Amino acid sequence: MVRGGQIHVRNVVSGLRARGHDVRLIDWNDEPERSFQRSLSPHFRFGFDPTRTLVRAISVGRQMDADAIISKTRKTYLAGLGAAAALDISHVVHVGSSPTAAGGSISDCLLDKSFEARLRAPHDAYFVVCQAIGDELEALGIDPNRVFDVKNAVDTDRFHPDGPPDPLSSSDMKRLPDDDDLRLGYVGGLHEYKGLDDLADALDRVHSDSHLIVAGDGPDRERLERKFGSTATFLGAIPYEQIPAFYHEIDVLVLPSHTEGLPRVVLEAQATGTPVVATRVGGVPEVVEDGQTGLLCDAHDPDCLAAAIDRLATDGAERSRLAEVGREAVATSFTWDSLYGRYERFLRTICD
Template identity: 35%
Template structure:
């Protein structure tokens, strides 16, 4: 009888966000006859705890609220000794730093993860990749960066994010039949460069004053962005909504999905938008060009170029048929290349191989 592997996902938090949601979907889909997923956060309970527990995932915390637990780096050692996983999978920067350090010290096999364009720098990958048994990244661009830092190809696996194409389904009516609403679902953080999006939106409103921008998410930039909206007349057309686990309602109302990031891995929200049949206007950074084929399923521009982003949005607004065609192309690509089944199978293969190498 095969041993069930206890896999610990070490997270900074379980707030609404692309990495958190993707790791939760991975954990809930792992084959329970082979894997027992556990989630440990550096904070207290947050947004997605309930969904994790509903999926039968054990959830543990080092803190009591949304702030990092005091001396979390020291408390983490005791938690790892208590939970004693067969494989440790740290996600995001702080877990990837301290999880690797304690994992190596305690003799735990660590599968490091690199997600997001700033991941290699924030996680000090030039030095800390050596503390891992294996590494997983979620974009080909990150794969190239990591191999350039010295990570051997045999130590690194690229696994694309997955999307539930049955859950995120396109409407029967063409998206061009909807009111002119732009949608951005993202964490309100500096990497997303929302001010460039706001400046592009101001240009669009000059020609189409009826256009609105729906911004869904939470994060440290929230106060700054709301202050910009309050000080500029175009801000009257921006609607802010907090993050939530189910955002299908917003995809179903939007006409164009927009993302103005300066750094990215492989944004899960782009997969959801494409699966929902929305044309995309985004920046050509990180793994985005791997997802969105410029001129086929969306339009890409350089980061920080609000004029180019506005021109692409205006092009889709002025040519509804083009937007409908790009949305349909995105849906076909999501179905063909980014299924959850392929993502989970690839992770299970890595986890099993790492555990087998370390088994006495």
């Protein structure tokens, strides 16, 4: 449970259980990692595993006299819907990403259509992480009264300006640049839709001295390493426990994505007191107010990214101001406790 969606599930289930609710997790995992998991060892995720999930959900739901089923990923939307129908209880789908894929290939179009078909199934409610996704669901013909914005959350004690609980490994520390250049950071997968090609082009256009440090891995890594050359250091995937330390080692987080839901990395950076430069996509403008809690650029705009980097490189006071205001905004509205409260309130509305 180290990826963003998995962390969300773990924390929501643990948090609601701590508040006295009986919550079980049915997941695809070789071995359960928590007492609340009812894991299924994955075999074939198209058709076979969702069917097994359906059967397991009905069994667990009957044992615990469940009031609702929440399906977290699109692969389980129909399985969860079938189980809820069999149990005669409410079914909620969690939508954490845009229903529209970033690419324009035939496979992307097929994925779009499959996702849309699953979303249009007769679910009782939709939990979204930002209003932007809610608007997309409404455009697909889904009743906005069935859409609930649960938002995302961040551990504002673990991600804190006062310091990380776990330092970066000594090997990673040795790879960090030791000069006075502005340290830019990126955290996430290395995929085309993340916009790193735009960031590479932007670094070719900046006038200030800067260096990018990348924490993450993915299919585009080798190609991106060649494209960035000496302007970036790729650390690969680092343990989640060390991510707070990563934010403390950089001066600015840059997220140049072409599509997003409500990216947790932005919340984490803001909670740590690290200023953010991000693209104006998905729910990002709902947590980054341009010029107030960070800087925003249009997607596919290397010139704007370069200008934002130069602006922060030459103005330390601006970096400090954005860091302070960003931390305050996240600590007010995006804590886990506030998210648990939204879950409780919305589920009561749905199940009543």
